[in-house]
Amino acid sequence: MGNLANDHAEASQRSPYDARERAGDPAEESAKRAAKEPAEGRQATGAIGLTVDQTLTLPALTGARIVAGSAGRHRVVERVNVMEVPDILPWVKPKELLLTTGYPLRHSPTPLAGLIADLDRAGLSAIAIKPHRYLGDLPPELLRAADELGFPVIELPERVAFDDILTEVLSDVLDRQAAVLARADRVHRALAQIALEGGGLAELTAELARILGGPVLVTTPDGRVLAEHGADAVHDAPCFDTEAGAQTPGHPADRIVQSPVQRTAPHRRLRTESEPAGLTTHHGHQHALIPIVAGRVDHGRLVAFAGPRPFDAADVAALERAATVAALAVVKELAVAAVEDKYRADFLRDLLTGRLEDPQSAVAHAVTLGWDLEPVPNPADKQHRRKLVVLVAELDPGQSVLPASQHALRPARERFAAAWQNVVAARDRSAPVAGFNQEVVVVLKSGDDPDPLVRSLIAEVSGTGGGGRRTFSTGVSRPVSAVDDLPAAYEEARRAVRMGRRLNGPGSVVHFDALGVYRLLSLIPDPAELRDFARQTLRGLANDGDAEAEDLRTTLEVLLDTNLNVAEAARRLHFHYNTLRYRIGKIERLVGPFMERPDLRLDLSVALRILHMRGL
Known part of the structure; x- marks a missing residue:
């Protein structure tokens, strides 16, 4: 509430409605404006309160009416304040209903239009005035300003007591908040029970869709379902x-790929980079987006679309x-997958580094891991x-990663391996990775x-497969x-990676042969x-930075490439x-x-060719 102890004389020495003096931080004001309820676009996430219309139905406000x-x-009221001093702005908060008798404004009625603009910028919901005792009729410029801004001005009857309004509004808001928390708790218990019984994301989305009555998705931080x-x-x-092919059936977006339900994800990617957290409406589609964060690590987004009825604050709280x-x-x-991956990785590392005494028995063991290492399925089928x-x-x-939010992403190597x-797996689930x-x-x-297969896989990983946040180099062995030949092939691929990066820089793709x-x-x-x-x-x-030496080196390379054909060179x-x-004479000297001399x-x-290699 306004500070009633403020001295009126001291307050009147300032210009209480100077918009320039109280404009404040533009970013803060923009945030306050975003807190209002728009017809389209971003909406408030936690609007637990009454609308202005609902507030007027309370018994304490009988006879009150919106005059401008x-x-x-439909603005939301979450708190109530009383204006007893002219410079009220330092004490107001967004989504407040401001009550006043007009007494603080009796000596300066003309700046009231500026006051309405300031209150609107501050994110207030409405102002309720008892005008007749101190102000008489409300000034026309105030009413015009309120109509232009869509800022409700409520005229209160003389008999209305402010303490009754405070009690009823705050009681109703608290009741609504209690109901929202109770419903959110019920949803939390239902979903937690699913998790405790071993259910995964597929079961959670199904139950949440049943509760909310609309589609529900879980995506990675960059929007893959x-x-x-x-x-x-x-x-x-x-x-x-x-974009076509943003997601393909059987091509889930992260390491969590075991559930068959997850492989039925839609063939699209949610644009999380342009979809803010909270309620958003696009062309009649309302959805709520909530970040999924654990241990300050950003694991993705929970997205729910409204069904026949629009979402309210209780739905948003339940989604949180x-x-x-x-x-x-x-x-x-992820923890289960990490254990499985470590066991598989240890086995594959032993196989590729030649530590296994009997590589042929490794073929049978690989089958138990879901891998097929038999190169020829049917030796008689030469075709x-x-x-x-x-x-x-x-x-x-040296490649930087921009986080998708204020929270950290999973380590890059984990996301890279998952991609x-x-x-x-989308091509061949039996291929060891x-x-x-x-x-x-x-x-x-x-x-x-x-x-062709290698290029196709690299394109998918770099594009919608989830590995495109950082560049990577690729080396391919000879078939x-x-x-028994896999250890040698592994060493060839590693050498191809190192040499490809030295020759072509980051993002190279090199075959050993x-x-x-x-x-x-x-x-x-x-x-x-x-x-x-x-x-x-x-x-x-060999002198670096010597323009003449570099020019002569180019001449020498062309001569060698043309097999010393001077005319062609x-x-x-x-x-x-x-x-x-x-120039040949200068080079020979x-x-x-x-x-x-050959x-x-x-x-x-x-x-x-050594000079073409980088990092030497």
Whole structure:
């Protein structure tokens, strides 16, 4: 309430309705405006109170009527304040009903239009005035300002007592809040019981959809659907991504992929990046979005769409409780998945590093894990013979991750491994996939040319598969025909990753059999040895930052690429023939007679390729 002890004379020394003096922080004012109930777009999440219309039905307000600003009659009242001083603004709060006798304003009736604008900016719900004793009739400019802003002005009868209004409004609000909390508690208990009995996200969404009477979804932080119930009815809503293939059946979005119900998710992605928490309405579709947070880690979003009736504060409170239970379910399934993944990863690491004494028995053990390591399903069927290919995908260093909210995301390596597991499972659930620290290893079954399959998987992981927040490099081994050859294939894929990043930078995709001489260079563990060889072979041409040396190196590369065809090299470099002959002489004075010595040309070619490698 207003501070009744404030001195009236002191207050009158200031300009109480100077909007410039009380404008405050624009962001704060914007937030207060957002707290009002709009017809479309974002709505308040916790509006537990009476509307202005409902307030007027209370016995204490019998005879009160809205004389201006009736467009705001649906604003929510959550508290009541009394204006006894002119400078009331420092003590008001959003969603208040402000009561006044007009006494504080009796000596300055003209600025009342400015007062209405200030109260509207502060997010108040309405002002109720007893005008006749001190103000007489309400000024027309006040009524016009209230109508323009949709800010309700209520005229109170003389017999109305403020203490009766305070008691009845606050009692009604408290009763409503108690009812909301009671309903939220019932929902929480029902969902917690499902979780305690072993139910997952699919069962939680089904029960919540039954309680609320509309579709319910659980998504990852970036909007990929984990579980849903009844979402087919709303998949065309504007809040879903319209990009084709944003989600495919059998292609769930995170590690939680075991439930068959989850694989029936709609083929869309919720645009969580543009959908704020709380109530939102798009073209008649009202939905509530609540973050799912556990241990300050952002696990996703709980989204519920309104059914035949619109959501109210009780529904939002119930959803907030449900989000807590959903967080428990997510954490539980992630914990189970983490144990399973570690066991699988340990087995696959032992197999790929050659620690298993009998690799053939590993094939039978892999079957118990749901993996198929048999490269040839039917040796007699030569038309459908397939080989094993090891793919290693490694997160590129130095790539930042922007959190989807103020809460932290799951560790990047966990989300990266989950993305690969889901994308590969959509193609072949029997293909081994495991995360080893910063890298993910996949054993694919493919024909002689695995490149189309590899490119397709990488595109899915980078796009809607969930691995696109950070760039990653990929290395692919040569196809092998036996499980015994998997350790060598794994080492090839790892070398391809390292060499691909050195040659092409982050995001490279390299097949080991396409490395050429770089296969040999990748075997040299000491980068200093490679640098020394390049400097000793190229001599003055190896100087970094020397424009002439770099220009001559380019000339040397073109000459070597054209097999010393001077005329062809001059054409590619756009030089005159004699100019190129002159440059050849300069190069030979620096590195030796390479035009006559094949061995020197080989050394120069290798040295130039070393210079193309990054990070040396």
